[in-house]
Amino acid sequence: MKTFVFTIFLAFVIANNGGGQINSDAKTQKAQQTTCEYAISDTTVNLTDVIGEVMVAFGDAMIAFGNVMCAFGNMVEILVDDVASMADEVNVKTLFDLLPPDAFLLLPSDKPVELEKYISVCDFRNGYLRLEFEDQSSWEMCYWNLKDGNKLIATSRIGGYSFYLYSDGKVEPTIKFGIEEMQRSLEESIAINYSDNWITCHVPRRGTSVFLDINGLEMQIYKWQNEQFVRLNEYPTQNSTHQQLVKGFTAALNAADVDRCMQYILPSYVSEQCMGIFEGDKEQFLCDLIAGEDEQGFIKPSKLSDIKKATYRYTPDDGFANHIILIELKNGRSYTVYPSLETVEILNGETGESIRATPYITGGVG
DSSP states (O other): OOEOOOOEEEEEEEOOSSOOOOOOGGGGGGGEEEEEEEESSSSSHHHHHHHHHHHHHHHHHHHHHHHHHHHHHHHHHHHHHHHHHHOSOHHHHHHHHHHHHHGTTTOOSSSSSHHGGGGEEEEEETTTEEOOOOSOOOOEEEEEEEETOOEEEEEEETTTTEEEETTTTEEOOOOTTTHHHHHHHHHHHHHHOSOOOOEEEEOOOSSSSSEEETTTTTTEEEEEEETTEEOSSSOOOOOOOHHHHHHHHHHHTTTTTTTHHHHHHHHIIIIIIIIITTTTTTHHHHHHTTOEEEEEEHHHHESSGGEEEEEEEOTOOOOOOOEEEOOOOOOOOOOEEEEEEEEEEETTTTTTHHHHHEEEEEEEEE
C-alpha cells in the first residue's frame, strides 16, 4: 500500500472591530489547515473521494473568504454613508451658510462666515451644528428632510428659537408644520409669567423631537409625526399625584417610548443633565436614571428595549420608599429602582397663589 498526503493550507485574516473593520495586526491572523490522507492500492486510486474531500475543504475556505468580504463591505458602507453626507449638495453646513441675519440674534456677528470660528460640532450624519462662545453660551441648529425634497430648519439661541424652510436654494421663516400651534401653546403656558421669561428650545441631535423648557417649570415635548410637530400631553395633569407619576413613568418604560418617559422627569433636570451632560442622548440618560444594583453589582439596561418588564408597586407602609419600580431585563437579571421625587409649584405672578403643584422624577438609586 502507498499513502498520498494532500495538504491544503488556507490562511485568512478575519477581524471583528465592532463596525466591520479589518484588523491588519498579524498576531490576530488565524490559519486553518486541513490535512487529508488517502490510502490507495498500487493499482487503484479513488479520485472521486479525493476530489470530494478537496471540494469540501475548498467550500469551507470560500465561506471564510465570504465572511471577510462581508466585514469589508460593512466597513465600506459606513464610510460611504459618511462621505455621502458630507458631499451632499445640501447639508447642515450648507444650510448654516444660507441662514438670514435674524437667525443669529444676540451673537457676536450675524454673518455665517464670521461665525464659523465658533463651530464646535458639525454633525453631517445627524444634520446638527452647534456654536460655542467664550461666555459658555451656545447656539444650535438642525434640520428635518421633507417628502417634497425641501428641508425644515430649527435654530435655538439664548431665550428663543426660530424655524425656517429651505426650498429652491432659498431659506425663509415658516410657521407651518405645527410650529404655529407650538408657539400658541408656549404663550398660553401657565409657566409663563408677566415679566421676564426664560425659554430654552432643545433641538435634536439624536431623534426628531423638540423640547421647550419654560422657565424651568414646564417642559413641552413635541414629537415629529407625519411632518407635523405634535405635543405630548399625557403628563402632567392639573392634579398630578406621586402614584400617577411613577405609574405613568413605568408604563412608558414598558412601551420603550423615550419621549413619553421624558414627560415625567423634572424639566430643569432634563435641561441640565440630559441636554447638557448627555448632549441630548435621551435614551442613555434614561438608562442611567433607572440604574440600580442586584446581587451581582451595578446594573442598568443599555437601551429601553432591553427591559422585559417594569412593574410599579405602591408600598405606603414601607418606611423607606412608597413608590418603587421592579425592573426585569431580558438577560434574566432584575433589580429595584427607588425614584427620587420633587414637586414643582407654579405660582400666580400677581396674587402669589398656587396654580399647579406637579411632582416629577429627578433620579433614583437601586
